[in-house]
Amino acid sequence: MLVVEYIRLLRDGITTMLNEEPDFRVVASLGTGENIPKKVRELKLNVVLLDLGLRSQNSLAIIRSLRKNAPAVKIIVMDLVPTQEDILECVKAGVSGFILKDATIKEVFRTIRSVARGTKVLPSLLTGSLFTQIIEFAVNGREPAKLIESVRMTRRERQVIELIAYGLSNKEIALKLHLSTYTVKSHVHNILEKLTMHTRVQIATYARDADTFRTAASAVSLIEE
Numbered sequence: 001m002l003v004v005e006y007i008r009l010l011r012d013g014i015t016t017m018l019n020e021e022p023d024f025r026v027v028a029s030l031g032t033g034e035n036i037p038k039k040v041r042e043l044k045l046n047v048v049l050l051d052l053g054l055r056s057q058n059s060l061a062i063i064r065s066l067r068k069n070a071p072a073v074k075i076i077v078m079d080l081v082p083t084q085e086d087i088l089e090c091v092k093a094g095v096s097g098f099i100l101k102d103a104t105i106k107e108v109f110r111t112i113r114s115v116a117r118g119t120k121v122l123p124s125l126l127t128g129s130l131f132t133q134i135i136e137f138a139v140n141g142r143e144p145a146k147l148i149e150s151v152r153m154t155r156r157e158r159q160v161i162e163l164i165a166y167g168l169s170n171k172e173i174a175l176k177l178h179l180s181t182y183t184v185k186s187h188v189h190n191i192l193e194k195l196t197m198h199t200r201v202q203i204a205t206y207a208r209d210a211d212t213f214r215t216a217a218s219a220v221s222l223i224e225e
Contacts, residue, residue, distance in 0.1 A: 001112075002043065003029040004036055004062075005051045005078070014049070021109060032057055037065040040073055047116055049099070052079035052086065060093055067094035074115050087122070097121035153194065160187045165204050 001018065003026055005011035011029050018024045027043050030036060032054055040048060048066065052059045059077065066073055076097040077090055087098065097115040099108055111121045153161075156177070163173045170184045177184070188200060197203055 001026050001047045001049060002036075002040060002045050003049045004031075004034075004054070005029070005049075006032045006054050007051075017105065017108075018049075018112075024109075024112070036062050037069045040066060040070045045070075045073055047112065048073055048075050049112070050075060050077050052077040052082060052090070060089055063090065063093040063095060074118075076111060076115050076121075091120075153191075157187050157191050157194075160184065161191060161203060164188070164200055167204065 001024060003011055003015050003018070005014060008031060011031065015026045015029045018026050027045060028039060030039065036048075036050075036057075050059060050062065054062070063075055063077075066075060074096045075094060076099055077095050078099045078101055079086070080101045082090070082098065082100075090098070096119075097111050098121065099111050103111075114121050159177060160173060163176060168176065170181050170188065173179075174181045174184045188203075191203060192198065192200075195203070
């Protein structure tokens with residue numbers, strides 16, 4: 001295993017922690033300014049643990065180079081809170097797993113072992129979400145927008161989504177759309193069901209911040225209320 005982390009203290013700590021496990025062996029740990037793909041080829045590594053926020057190098061470029069020059073290696077990226085765009089780009093580039101930097105030690109070990117066995121591991125906060133399905137489409141070479149296009153959304157539901165994205169409460173949405181609060185709650189419930197999400201915060205996050213969701217959402221099939 002190779003650990004790539006630009007903060008020396010964190011890099012050394014991760015290396016020490018992993019080497020204490022009987023089934024892990026960190027062969028090398030690097031900071032920035034190194035030819036990482038070359039090192040992976042020389043050492044014939046099977047797993048690379050890569051900081052997504054390297055200061056002097058483009059982590060995505062490294063991932064793409066690894067996929068091209070060492071296709072058998074499995075890549076796990078580490079980040080504090082990766083954006084949805086980062087996650088999508090990483091998966092498309094060939095990343096097999098993600099470790100959030102506030103993860104527990106058990107979660108770190110579990111992710112590394114799962115990826116080493118060939119399982120792809122997404123951040124746990126996305127599990128069961130529409131974005132997870134978008135990622136799966138991307139992994140399989142399919143167009144993510146097609147997934148969202150397949151979701152049948154009423155015009156009223158689309159309006160509710162947009163207002164949720166602006167931070168309005170159910171009561172405020174009800175006043176703006178001249179509906180009862182109960183009706184708005186029903187719309188929110190239906191939206192969560194259709195998009196396989198769990199909270200209105202997820203709806204707001206995807207509608208506001210994710211380029212993939214925002215682009216695809218404009219093409220959502222609308223049906224009458």
